[in-house]
Amino acid sequence: MLARAPDDVPGAGARRIGLTGAPGAGKSTLAGHLALHRARGGHRMGVLAVDPSSPKSGGAILGDRIRMDDLAGSPDLYIRSIGSRSTSDGLSDNLPEMLDLMDAHGFDEVLLETVGVGQAEYAARAQVDTLLLVLLPESGDVVQAMKAGIMEMADLFVVNKCDLAGAQKMATDIQRIAAVSRREAGTWQPRVLLASSSKPETIEALSQAIDAHQAWLASSPRQAQLRQARARYRLRRVVERLAAHAIAALPAPVFDTSMPRQLAHVIEALQHSASDTTETTP
Ligand SMILES: Nc1nc2c(ncn2[C@@H]2O[C@H](COP(=O)(O)OP(=O)(O)O)[C@@H](O)[C@H]2O)c(=O)[nH]1
Ligand SMILES: [Mg+2]
Structure with a gap:
């Protein structure tokens, strides 16, 4: 495996999209919906969930909102849950190698779910092209994220479960924070989106925002970096x-x-x- 470095060809390899956020934010559910949506759009999708609370692999990764039936007949979707015992940064020990293997197997895209605990975001940031920070309305998530310095790292902010109260207000708050901490000209300006597993149009909009970020990346030196x-x-x-x-x-x-x-x-x-x-x- 050492010898078979899969992306020796520059530019080869799956696009990598990370979802990070607090436990219960709805990351697994969202990853499942996004993966299905993008698989239907013709991408070969892999989902890797690093979840310290579920050391075994299993169907639970998708949350309880997607029935496994929905996935049957979707050969372009591969889902795997990995425990993260024994790691300090919340990522599985062999995650980089697993991601490399996904490249070698010709996936177009990999969704990587990590739980937002301290160092995990930094490790996840380095492993993905596009990072989604998944936040809950009426939670202390934003304060926590600001403390941990995650607000500067995310490419897309997702106020999830927007079927619940307080989502719009939270989105406005994040817009305001993002506006004052504007990044340098010529860099990606993060977007704030609302999402809910019960509103397919929000999944579609999020998917388009991911495409927009990927398109920006393709024309930017950041991709190579x-x-x-x-x-x-x-x-x-x-x-x-x-x-x-x-x-x-x-x-x-x-x-x-x-x-x-x-x-x-x-x-x-x-x-x-x-x-x-x-x-x-x-
Ligand atoms: N109201 C609401 N609940 C959701 C939504 N998405 C997920 N959930 C629920 O939130 C809980 C946690 O979801 P999960 O995807 O496991 O969160 P994770 O820990 O971030 O991976 C589950 O009970 C889901 O059914 C949503 O859009 N709206
Ligand atoms: Mg999860």
Whole structure:
């Protein structure tokens, strides 16, 4: 798997759309509706949900609003829920590799759901092209998001469950906050949208806003920066793993030698694994 880096071709790979927000904000439900909508529009869709509260995979990912029947006969939709035990940043340990695998399998788009807990947003931000922050009306979500610095990171703000009271007011508040914290000219100006699983037209509008952001991205240097940042992160993970293996395999007497000599052993081992990797690359 190390050797088969799927997006060696620049520009290849699935578009990645992240949904983040508090537990219960309706992210899974929204991801399900968006995925169905976009799959019907001809995209091959993958959904990955990182949900610490549901370590097993299962149908629960879509929330209880979409029946599995709706998904039958939709071969262009793949859904997977991953637990996030044992990670500090709320992302699954092997998430970057899983996303790479989705690229390798030729998905057009991947929706990535993460729960908004502290560091998770930063990790998620680096993994996706378009980030949706999902907020509930009449909640403290905005205050929390501002404290965590997430307001500056999101590309689209979604006031979800807009069938409930207070949604319009919340949207207006967010518009105001977004207006005073205007980002530099030439960068994407975030949009605020209302959404509800019971209002298909809101899913359609959200889907169009995602397209608008993706179109902007395609014409912006940010696209390349995101890909390079991801490639850097992936390389670091590969090197860290190889170095850990190499160090574990060193014979004990090596550790009685000087640090430069120890390092030389590790570098030699890394060179071996690098040539192994090259040989198996198709
Ligand atoms: N009123 C209302 N409830 C919703 C909506 N979307 C989801 N829910 C409910 O909110 C709860 C949490 O949804 P879920 O998608 O699991 O949220 P997540 O924790 O953010 O993934 C479930 O009981 C859903 O049925 C919506 O648009 N309106
Ligand atoms: Mg969920």
